[in-house]
Amino acid sequence: MSHNHDHDHHHHDNELDPFAARVRALETILTQKGLIDPAAIDAIVDTYETKVGPRNGAKVVAKAWSDPAYADWLKRDATAAIASLGFIGRQGEHMQAVFNTPDTHNMVVCTLCSCYPWPVLGLPPVWYKAPPYRSRAVIDPRGVLAEFGVTLSADMKVRVWDSTAELRYLVVPMRPEGADGLGEDQLAELVTRDSMIGTGLARQPA
Amino acid sequence: MNGPQDLGGQMGFGPVAPEKDEPIFHADWEKRALGVTLATGAFGAWNIDESRHARETLTPAEYYTSSYYQIWIKGLETLLQRHGFVSSADLAAGKAVDPAAKPKRVLMAADVAAALARGGPCDRPMETPARFKAGDRVRTKNFNPTGHTRLPRYARAKQGVIEAVREGYVFPDSNAHHKGENPQWLYTVVFDGAEIWGEGADPTLTVSIDAWESYLEPA
Numbered sequence: 001m002s003h004n005h006d007h008d009h010h011h012h013d014n015e016l017d018p019f020a021a022r023v024r025a026l027e028t029i030l031t032q033k034g035l036i037d038p039a040a041i042d043a044i045v046d047t048y049e050t051k052v053g054p055r056n057g058a059k060v061v062a063k064a065w066s067d068p069a070y071a072d073w074l075k076r077d078a079t080a081a082i083a084s085l086g087f088i089g090r091q092g093e094h095m096q097a098v099f100n101t102p103d104t105h106n107m108v109v110c111t112l113c114s115c116y117p118w119p120v121l122g123l124p125p126v127w128y129k130a131p132p133y134r135s136r137a138v139i140d141p142r143g144v145l146a147e148f149g150v151t152l153s154a155d156m157k158v159r160v161w162d163s164t165a166e167l168r169y170l171v172v173p174m175r176p177e178g179a180d181g182l183g184e185d186q187l188a189e190l191v192t193r194d195s196m197i198g199t200g201l202a203r204q205p206a
Numbered sequence: 207m208n209g210p211q212d213l214g215g216q217m218g219f220g221p222v223a224p225e226k227d228e229p230i231f232h233a234d235w236e237k238r239a240l241g242v243t244l245a246t247g248a249f250g251a252w253n254i255d256e257s258r259h260a261r262e263t264l265t266p267a268e269y270y271t272s273s274y275y276q277i278w279i280k281g282l283e284t285l286l287q288r289h290g291f292v293s294s295a296d297l298a299a300g301k302a303v304d305p306a307a308k309p310k311r312v313l314m315a316a317d318v319a320a321a322l323a324r325g326g327p328c329d330r331p332m333e334t335p336a337r338f339k340a341g342d343r344v345r346t347k348n349f350n351p352t353g354h355t356r357l358p359r360y361a362r363a364k365q366g367v368i369e370a371v372r373e374g375y376v377f378p379d380s381n382a383h384h385k386g387e388n389p390q391w392l393y394t395v396v397f398d399g400a401e402i403w404g405e406g407a408d409p410t411l412t413v414s415i416d417a418w419e420s421y422l423e424p425a
Contacts (some may be wrong), residue, residue: 020235023279025300027238029292030246032302039315041241047322048240049230090244090325094373111214111358113258114274123240125228129274131219138214138360138413139403147222157410162214164356165375165392165416166254166328199224 053122056087057170058191060120061202062184064097065175075099078170082120092119092168098161099172100198105156106171107145107198109137110163117168121193128197138162148199171195173202207352210269211262214360215403239275243282248321249309251289254328255382259354260284330389332374336419338393342368343425346395346417354382357421361413365425366397369414377418390418 016024030036060082064071074081078095082088095117098106110116111134116124127133136144141158145151152158161169173195179187182205194200213219231237247257261281262269269277286292290307313321338344348363349355356378372392380388399411 016235019276019279020233021300023235023238023242025297026279026283026286026292027242028300029296029302030242030286033291033306035249035291035306035309035312036242036245037312037314040245040313040318041238043315043318044241044244044322045231045237047318049237053230088325089323090321093325093327094329109214111360112211112356113261123230125225126232126274127222127224130222131213131216131270132222134213135216135219136222140408141411142408144222148224155410157412158408159396160411160413162358162361162413162415164358165372165378165418167372167392167394167416194224 048118048123052087052119054120054193054196055188056085056122057117057120057193057196058188059085059184060087060097060170061172061191061196062187064172065179065187066184071099071172074172082170087119089119091115092117094167095120095170096167097170097172098159100174102174103155103157104159105152105198106159106161106169107137107141108161108163108169108171109134111135111138112162112164115163115166115168117170120170121196125193145199148194150199150201171198173200176202176204179205207259207262207354208350208359209262210264210266211258212359214358236275239279243278244322245313246282246286246291248311248313249289249291250311251291251307251309252285253376253381254326255354255376255378256384257281257285258378259382260288262354328376329373330376330387332389332391336371336391336393338368338371338391338419338422338424340368340370344368344393344395344422345425347421347423351379353379355379357417358415360402361395361397361415361417364397364401366395366401366414368393369396370394372416375418377420379418379420390420393417393419393422395422 064074074097078097082095114129138160190203192200195202261277293304295303345365374389375392377388377390380386394414395417396412396414399407
């Protein structure tokens with residue numbers, strides 16, 4: 001048998017890569033010491049895989065598009081208006097909704113870490129937490145938007161919100177033209193995650 | 207601190223490269239990393255500001271070559287050791303070797319939903335009135351603290367306008383170091399792109415930060 005160390009060293013089935021092994025060791029240590037309940041970890045994961053995600057935020061936006069009184073409440077007290085739909089908790093304790101208008105586009109970043117409004121958007125995507133977005137959103141938002149396929153008119157004002165405190169921002173995108181007569185559920189289908197971060201726009205109705 | 211986390215305006219990291227139909231997790235260990243991070247936060251031994259500071263004290267070389275969940279786990283290992291829950295011998299052995307400190311609470315599965323719903327509000331009642339009001343012109347502090355701060359470098363010694371007076375918020379610069387919550391009024395301060403970036407700035411750009419009162423002086 002030949003030794004084939006340069007080959008498939010990391011590709012055996014059931015072999016953990018070094019970082020997976022490191023996390024498993026940490027979980028093992030904490031479990032053996034009675035400091036964590038592995039079932040609690042399952043419950044946390046299940047929450048963010050199945051219960052909390054950008055569909056929540058889309059419901060908020062669709063309601064704001066449909067109901068002027070709700071939109072006004074969302075503008076004045078986003079934490080309460082969002083809580084009224086049942087979206088509360090960790091990383092959404094303090095909320096501010098920022099509304100795109102015909103002359104201002106809003107975009108949200110956390111240059112210092114990965115602050116993101118979990119109850120309405122779920123866990124942040126990798127790019128949101130990574131250095132390219134965090135470094136450039138505040139200095140070159142139009143260049144960043146171009147990488148998302150978004151081109152704004154040259155005179156559109158761009159407002160970037162750097163989440164430096166525990167206040168979390170939800171962008172309310174412009175309601176697309178041609179969406180008259182759609183119900184809240186249909187409107188929510190037009191609201192993408194990126195449109196609520198400000199790196200996208202709402203979809204056009206089919 | 208002027209650490210690797212303070213990324214606003216830095217250059218050379220390349221394109222954003224959004225991933226189409228990105229999965230919530232890219233590997234099973236990321237799920238466990240999320241869960242372990244949140245479950246150990248429930249110990250009540252550290253606060254969110256200390257945990258952020260543990261991540262930003264990774265060396266730049268390590269920070270920039272780690273994914274965000276890796277940064278979380280590396281920061282968490284620091285916190286667990288600092289507070290006596292895990293020892294270097296435990297980590298070296300990959301199993302429990304040493305006894306652990308006693309946490310204020312252990313998060314059980316039945317309590318997860320309530321704990322996530324409760325979150326960790328950081329607003330606090332204020333006994334003093336806010337120093338600034340909406341519309342006031344302010345200048346941010348120029349400083350380079352070696353500890354935790356939430357005033358990014360790009361927004362130091364810059365003139366802006368108070369757009370909104372928020373509430374009293376726990377002050378991260380002291381809370382991260384167990385020197386008290388010392389709540390201060392928080393403000394949203396907006397800057398012209400040109401004030402921050404100078405020559406060549408996008409003329410349509412404004413940038414805002416949320417700034418604690420002690421970061422600000424009247425301009």
